[in-house]
Amino acid sequence: MPRRSYDHYCAVSRALDVVGDRWSLLVVRELCSGPRRYSDLFADLPGISTDMLAARLKDLERDGILTRRKVGPRAGTAVYELTADGAALRPVLDSLSTWGTSQLGERRATDAVRAHWFALPLGRAIAQRIPAGTATVHIGDSAFHYVITEAGITHHDGPAATPDLELRFDLSTATEVATGVRSLADAIERTAPQVSAP
Template sequence: MPHRSYDHYCAVSRALDVVGDRWSLLLIRELSSGPRRYSDLFADLPGISTDILAARLKDLERDGILTRQRVGPRSSMVLYELTPAGTALRPVLDALSVWGTPLLNRRRSTDAVRAHWLALPLGRAIAQHISSGTVTVRVGDTVFHVVADRAGSVSHHDGPALAPDLDLDLDLDTAIAVASGDLPLTAAASGFE
């Protein structure tokens, strides 16, 4: 498929030429906490077709947003990982998450949900209560950790932290309530007073 462009001499237009296709930013969201296999991406993006997933991965690799590498015995497994250019999109995801959080409202019966999709708003909620540190977050079977620093930067990563300052265990409904702003983190967990 030829590379499409808005053909506007504008920074926003050029950025959208690279990441503006449907599913692209959600793929970047999936990769923002660490490398993923194709099957993991497919499983965590309900509604995407295999053709579209393969096309978006190829486009994002061509544009320098992610890399594809074979790993493991006989290089049979392929991992996708963000490049520094892809990682630099984190503030864009954060801004979209801040803007979109009030739109969450009530969860519809047709809405897919994955606990790790809550990492951005949960990370913001955690950062409001700790000036810096690392917090392991468990939501059901999903485990990730949030790192906040004194400069106000917040990131999330797959798996538990090696030496967390705090542990946060939430069920999915409580995590959704905290992420959507319906429940303060202090009411959901101890250690965040």
């Protein structure tokens, strides 16, 4: 199927030609923290159909946003990961996250939620507390970590080996910090027995 285009000689429209289709940026969001198998992506993108996910992955691979590689003893399993061009979309997602926070409102009964979806806004809050270093965040059974440098913030699957800061939140507290209802300092104070900082 030929790629649709706005046919505008404009950087924004060219970008949207590549990542403007429904689900595309959410696939990128899922890959920001590291490689994922198809089944992982499908599980963490509630509401997407298998056909739509396969189409988006194929489109994003064709456009150089992600790559697919075989892993495992017989290379029977594939994982998808961002290319350098795909990883360069992180600031775009961060800006959308900042803007979208005010659009969240109250969580609706029909809203799906995954702990790692709070990685972008929590990362901004953590970077204000530790301008350089690593931090691990546990939300329920989920864990991810940040690497904060002068170049920016990245987040990755799993805990850091030796974090400068380690936080444990329930989903409610993580939501409050991510949406600005509660400050990170207040959340840390309230969960002090669960916080470790060397």
